[in-house]
Amino acid sequence: MAQPKFFLQPLAAAICVACYSSVVVAKTDVVPTIDSSEIETLAPIVATAIKGNDANGLIVRADPKQPIQPIPASDGADYLQSIVGFNSVKSGAGTNGDVTFRGMFGSRIKILTDGTENLGACPSRMDSPTSYISPESYDRISVIKGPQTVQYAGTGSAATVIFEREPEKFTQERMYRGQASVLLGSYGRLDHNLETAIGDEQKYIRLNANRSVSDSYKDGEGHTVPSDWMRWNADLALGWTPDENTWLELTGGKGDGEAVYAGRTLDGSQFARESMGLRVEKKNITNVIKKIEAQVNYSYNDHVMDNFSLRKVPQVHDMMTHQMVDDPSSMQVTRRTLNTRIAVTHEWDKTQYITGIDSQHNKHAGGMRSRMMNMPLTADMKYQSYGAFGELSHQLTEKNKLVTGVRIDHVQVDALKTDIKRKENLPSAFIRLESSHLGHDDGKTYIGIGYVERMPDYWELFRTDYHGVSGNTFKQLQTEKTLQLDLGFQHQHGAISSWVSAYTGMIKDYILMTYPDSQNDTGHGHAMNMHSKKQNTVDSRNVDALIAGAEAGIAYEFTDQIQADFSVMYAWGKNTTDHTPLAQISPLEGRFNLRYIEEKYNVGLLWRVVARQNRIALNEGNIVGYDMKESAGFGTLAVNGTYHLQKGVDVSIGIDNVLNRTYTEHLNKAGSAGFGFASNEQFNNTGRNYWARMSMKF
Numbered sequence: 001m002a003q004p005k006f007f008l009q010p011l012a013a014a015i016c017v018a019c020y021s022s023v024v025v026a027k028t029d030v031v032p033t034i035d036s037s038e039i040e041t042l043a044p045i046v047a048t049a050i051k052g053n054d055a056n057g058l059i060v061r062a063d064p065k066q067p068i069q070p071i072p073a074s075d076g077a078d079y080l081q082s083i084v085g086f087n088s089v090k091s092g093a094g095t096n097g098d099v100t101f102r103g104m105f106g107s108r109i110k111i112l113t114d115g116t117e118n119l120g121a122c123p124s125r126m127d128s129p130t131s132y133i134s135p136e137s138y139d140r141i142s143v144i145k146g147p148q149t150v151q152y153a154g155t156g157s158a159a160t161v162i163f164e165r166e167p168e169k170f171t172q173e174r175m176y177r178g179q180a181s182v183l184l185g186s187y188g189r190l191d192h193n194l195e196t197a198i199g200d201e202q203k204y205i206r207l208n209a210n211r212s213v214s215d216s217y218k219d220g221e222g223h224t225v226p227s228d229w230m231r232w233n234a235d236l237a238l239g240w241t242p243d244e245n246t247w248l249e250l251t252g253g254k255g256d257g258e259a260v261y262a263g264r265t266l267d268g269s270q271f272a273r274e275s276m277g278l279r280v281e282k283k284n285i286t287n288v289i290k291k292i293e294a295q296v297n298y299s300y301n302d303h304v305m306d307n308f309s310l311r312k313v314p315q316v317h318d319m320m321t322h323q324m325v326d327d328p329s330s331m332q333v334t335r336r337t338l339n340t341r342i343a344v345t346h347e348w349d350k351t352q353y354i355t356g357i358d359s360q361h362n363k364h365a366g367g368m369r370s371r372m373m374n375m376p377l378t379a380d381m382k383y384q385s386y387g388a389f390g391e392l393s394h395q396l397t398e399k400n401k402l403v404t405g406v407r408i409d410h411v412q413v414d415a416l417k418t419d420i421k422r423k424e425n426l427p428s429a430f431i432r433l434e435s436s437h438l439g440h441d442d443g444k445t446y447i448g449i450g451y452v453e454r455m456p457d458y459w460e461l462f463r464t465d466y467h468g469v470s471g472n473t474f475k476q477l478q479t480e481k482t483l484q485l486d487l488g489f490q491h492q493h494g495a496i497s498s499w500v501s502a503y504t505g506m507i508k509d510y511i512l513m514t515y516p517d518s519q520n521d522t523g524h525g526h527a528m529n530m531h532s533k534k535q536n537t538v539d540s541r542n543v544d545a546l547i548a549g550a551e552a553g554i555a556y557e558f559t560d561q562i563q564a565d566f567s568v569m570y571a572w573g574k575n576t577t578d579h580t581p582l583a584q585i586s587p588l589e590g591r592f593n594l595r596y597i598e599e600k601y602n603v604g605l606l607w608r609v610v611a612r613q614n615r616i617a618l619n620e621g622n623i624v625g626y627d628m629k630e631s632a633g634f635g636t637l638a639v640n641g642t643y644h645l646q647k648g649v650d651v652s653i654g655i656d657n658v659l660n661r662t663y664t665e666h667l668n669k670a671g672s673a674g675f676g677f678a679s680n681e682q683f684n685n686t687g688r689n690y691w692a693r694m695s696m697k698f
Contacts, residue, residue, distance in 0.1 A: 046069050064079055067183075071691045072693060073135050075134065076161075085551045087665070096126065105584065107156075108158040109156050118301070120301060123333065136210065146450055147484055165237075170204060175200055176199075178195060182694055185690060192210060203239060207236055210234075221662050223684070247281040257271040263672060269309040279294070298337070298339075300335075314327050358386075384411070452482050477542065480509050482505055504546075506546060511542060551569045554566055567591050584667060604641070607635065613666045628680045631666035655690055657687055
């Protein structure tokens with residue numbers, strides 16, 4: 001995957017191109033209880049910390065077609081890290097991180113694309129759900145903080161994240177549209193993105209295609225961190241809009257990729273994806289029934305890991321010949337998922353009510369090959385869920401609105417290799433009061449309380465040993481129960497605006513992982529240890545926990561040209577069973593932005609400061625990573641600029657980590673011994689990085 005090296009030079013990178021024009025907090029009906037009639041257009045800047053809060057700060061909205069800094073995103077986790085509250089557990093590749101929000105991770109964060117869920121297959125989440133998402137292919141991102149919606153199956157206790165595309169609308173005067181972008185960067189980074197659509201008032205066809213590739217990066221000391229990768233996606237949509245109230249869309253897509261992981265003993269040599277979907281919407285059916293929507297989506301992920309395709313094959317001592325011999329190994333895992341959903345929106349007087357049912361069926365399989373074994377691909381899990389929900393919004397007064405909802409899910413999981421079944425009924429509910437302070441000051445507040453029960457996911461049930469006992473996890477690991485209070489405020493007066501979102505929660509039967517001392521995670525993701533009586537290398541158990549934290553921001557316009565904003569996020573957690581800190585919580589972080597904006601161009605500066613993390617639980621964590629030591633604080637500086645060449649054509653350039661600092665994130669995994677890392681040595685992040693991007697609309 002070698003790339004031309006001249007892009008590493010500052011001058012060459014500066015001449016290369018990048019960018020998009022305006023940031024739009026788009027009108028959306030993703031969460032119908034939210035008033036989204038206002039559309040805010042910001043200056044044409046590179047996004048360094050997403051400001052877009054709606055519904056009193058509860059909902060964050062972002063435009064994924066806008067470039068971000070650090071270097072524009074290669075996948076969903078990359079983009080979400082630009083939104084305050086998000087971090088990522090990094091595995092050493094330049095892509096495919098596993099996103100966290102407020103210290104929570106995995107299935108506690110619901111990741112949806114166009115209202116459906118595509119789960120990864122890898123036992124160690126090498127292919128997390130965001131790995132299959134190319135952000136620029138979508139029109140908007142909505143983040144609902146906390147358990148404050150019940151409209152989607154397995155509601156996220158930490159957050160619900162929705163990547164969505166809008167239906168195409170054409171006229172006889174304008175029957176096509178499109179956008180293309182090219183990004184060039186240090187370490188051989190090269191991205192191509194294309195979105196084009198053609199149609200008329202009643203039908204359209206849309207193509208989204210992208211390819212992204214990069215070599216291994218270097219840290220601030222010039223040391224190479226093995227991390228090269230390649231990915232591509234292609235998605236086609238056929239739409240029919242016979243009238244303004246009817247929309248039908250058929251979609252299909254494929255994708256694949258590969259990635260080298262400094263933090264794993266195996267690399268990802270295949271990330272194959274296939275998907276199909278059908279979506280129907282009918283609006284304004286009666287005076288009360290405003291919309292009926294239905295969809296069915298199918299996805300198939302075929303993931304392969306090995307230690308020989310993308311790196312030098314390791315060797316072991318052969319006891320028979322007393323010589324060193326190659327020791328290749330590989331694992332193939334697959335997951336087939338079928339999602340269905342039907343929802344009806346009712347409106348009368350000052351009340352809106354959404355009811356619906358949904359279901360998910362998925363089947364997981366795995367196989368392994370090595371010098372000593374050949375295990376064929378065999379199904380090991382079948383998952384089925386059926387859910388029903390109702391969500392109501394009522395305008396109490398001109399300034400106050402009540403939003404509430406309730407949901408019930410019936411889940412059945414089959415352990416196919418042992419023919420054992422587990423069934424659970426999972427309730428969730430919330431109630432929230434929203435207030436708007438109309439008048440001279442534009443202020444909004446919300447306070448809500450939500451409850452959600454979470455079924456242990458595939459990784460927790462099948463890849464851990466409950467309290468260290470093999471074969472005990474499937475029945476004994478309890479469902480996780482979260483009761484959380486969310487509140488927030490946002491205010492704007494003249495040149496100053498501010499916002500804050502805070503939360504505190506109690507989690508009963510929180511699912512916690514414990515790793516062996518000096519555990520150097522395998523690329524198998526805690527696969528079978530053939531020399532141990534234990535089946536897995538990670539233990540799981542239920543504990544009780546307390547969580548709390550906040551995100552806040554303030555912005556000030558010094559003049560029409562000079563603007564600044566500062567945002568901060570903090571998450572805290574305590575294991576109340578053991579009276580210890582909750583593991584894998586990212587530290588206090590602040591981001592300061594300074595921008596100079598003119599009509600044709602702008603320049604910006606981003607200063608990111610991260611505190612040290614000394615609240616750790618040694619060798620405890622989640623299915624992806626664990627606390628191995630306290631982490632040092634650090635600060636990085638980045639600069640960017642955008643120039644509007646002509647209508648529809650924009651260029652941006654950026655330099656990340658301008659001072660070439662050597663640092664590691666608290667959530668980075670330990671490096672693989674195969675690349676020379678010690679067992680508890682974390683790999684460093686990228687050093688100085690130049691990038692440039694050009695975007696053209698037509």
